[in-house]
Amino acid sequence: MTLDKINKDWTKLGEKDPLWAVLVDPSKRNGGWDPDEFLATGQREVDVALARLDQFGGTPVTRETALDFGCGAGRLSQALAKHYEKVIGIDISAPMLATARRLDRTGGRCVFVHNTRPELATIPDASVDLVFTSLVLQHVPPDLAETYLREFGRVIRPGGALVALMPAATRATIKGLVFRYAPHQVVALLQKRVLGYPAPMRMTTIPTDQMRAILAGAGLVVLGAAEETGYGDHWHFIRYYAVRPGIPTQETAGETRPFREQSAQATQATQATPKQVAPQQPTLDREEVARKDLGRVVPRPAESAGSGPEPPVAAGPEDAKPGNAG
Numbered sequence: 153m154t155l156d157k158i159n160k161d162w163t164k165l166g167e168k169d170p171l172w173a174v175l176v177d178p179s180k181r182n183g184g185w186d187p188d189e190f191l192a193t194g195q196r197e198v199d200v201a202l203a204r205l206d207q208f209g210g211t212p213v214t215r216e217t218a219l220d221f222g223c224g225a226g227r228l229s230q231a232l233a234k235h236y237e238k239v240i241g242i243d244i245s246a247p248m249l250a251t252a253r254r255l256d257r258t259g260g261r262c263v264f265v266h267n268t269r270p271e272l273a274t275i276p277d278a279s280v281d282l283v284f285t286s287l288v289l290q291h292v293p294p295d296l297a298e299t300y301l302r303e304f305g306r307v308i309r310p311g312g313a314l315v316a317l318m319p320a321a322t323r324a325t326i327k328g329l330v331f332r333y334a335p336h337q338v339v340a341l342l343q344k345r346v347l348g349y350p351a352p353m354r355m356t357t358i359p360t361d362q363m364r365a366i367l368a369g370a371g372l373v374v375l376g377a378a379e380e381t382g383y384g385d386h387w388h389f390i391r392y393y394a395v396r397p398g399i400p401t402q403e404t405a406g407e408t409r410p411f412r413e414q415s416a417q418a419t420q421a422t423q424a425t426p427k428q429v430a431p432q433q434p435t436l437d438r439e440e441v442a443r444k445d446l447g448r449v450v451p452r453p454a455e456s457a458g459s460g461p462e463p464p465v466a467a468g469p470e471d472a473k474p475g476n477a478g
C-alpha cells in the first residue's frame with residue numbers, strides 16, 4: 153500500500169464522515185457524533201496517557217511544543233493543548249485537517265499541517281517536547297510505521313517523550329482472525345461492500361519486541377508498554393512510553409517557564425531536577441538503568457503484549473466503543 157493510496161482513502165473518509173472515521177462506532181455514522189462528546193473522549197485519553205507517562209518518569213523537561221501525529225479532526229490535539237503551550241497536528245488527509253480547524257477551540261494554539269510524505273520535513277531536529285500518536289500507525293504498512301517512528305526520534309528534543317499506540321496482534325475473535333488471515337484486498341472489499349465504508353481502513357500490527365527494537369533504533373528509551381482495553385475487542389493495543397535521553401541544551405530547550413494550565417502532577421515533574429538518562433539502550437535491564445537515571449521509581453515495563461500494568465483509570469474512548477476499522 154503506497155502513501156498515495158493511504159492519502160486517497162483518508163481523504164475520502166475525511167470528506168464523507170470525519171468523526172466517525174476517527175472513532176468507528178456504528179451508532180455514530182453519517183455525522184452522528186456530537187462534537188463535544190467526541191472531543192471529551194480525546195481529553196480523557198490524553199489526560200490518562202500523560203498521567204501514565206508521568207508515573208513512568210517520562211514527563212518532558214519542558215512543555216512548549218507537542219506534535220500530534222495523524223491528528224485527524226484534532227480530537228487529541230485540543231486535549232494536548234491543555235498540557236502544552238503549542239500543538240502541531242499533522243495529518244495526510246486535507247478534509248480531516250479542515251474539520252480539525254473548524255472544531256478548534258484553543259484560540260490558535262493548535263496548528264494543523266498537511267503532510268503526505270514519509271518524512272516530517274517541516275519539523276526541525278530536536279524541536280518538540282512530546283510526540284503523541286494514537287490510532288494512526290496501525291493504518292500504515294509496518295515499514296512506513298518504522299520510518300515515522302524514526303522521524304519521531306529525530307524531532308523529539310533530549311529530555312522529551314513519545315507516547316505511541318500500536319496494536320501488537322489481533323485477538324482470536326472472528327473479526328480479529330479475518331484481519332489476521334485474509335489478504336488486505338479481501339478485508340478492503342468487505343469493508344466497502346458489506347460494511348459500507350466510504351474507503352477501506354487497513355489495519356496492521358507490530359509485535360511488542362519489534363516495536364521495542366524500532367524505538368531503540370530511533371534513539372528512544374522505552375520506559376513502559378501497557379495494554380489498552382478501550383479500543384474494541386479484536387486487537388491487543390499497546391501504548392508505548394519512551395523518552396529521548398539527555399538534558400536539553402540551550403539550543404534544544406523550549407521555553408522553560410511552567411505552562412499555565414499544567415496539572416499538579418506535571419508541575420511536580422517540571423520542577424524536578426532534570427536527570428540525565430543513560431544512553432539509549434535496547435535491553436530491559438538497561439532500560440531499568442535508564443529509568444533509575446530519570447530519578448523516578450517506576451514499574452518495570454511489560455515484558456510482552458498483554459502483561460502491562462493497568463492504567464490508573466480506564467484509558468481510551470471506551471464509551472464510544474470505537475472498533476476503529478472492522
Ligand SMILES: C[S@@+](CC[C@H](N)C(=O)[O-])C[C@H]1O[C@@H](n2cnc3c(N)ncnc32)[C@H](O)[C@@H]1O
Nearest residue numbers: 162174222223224227243244245248286287288
Ligand atoms: C483513526 S484516525 C485517528 C485520528 C486521531 N489520532 C485521533 O485519535 O483522534 C487516523 C488518522 O490518521 C491519519 N493518517 C493515516 N495515515 C497517515 C499518514 N501516513 N500520515 C499522517 N496521517 C495519517 C488519517 O488521515 C486519520 O486522520
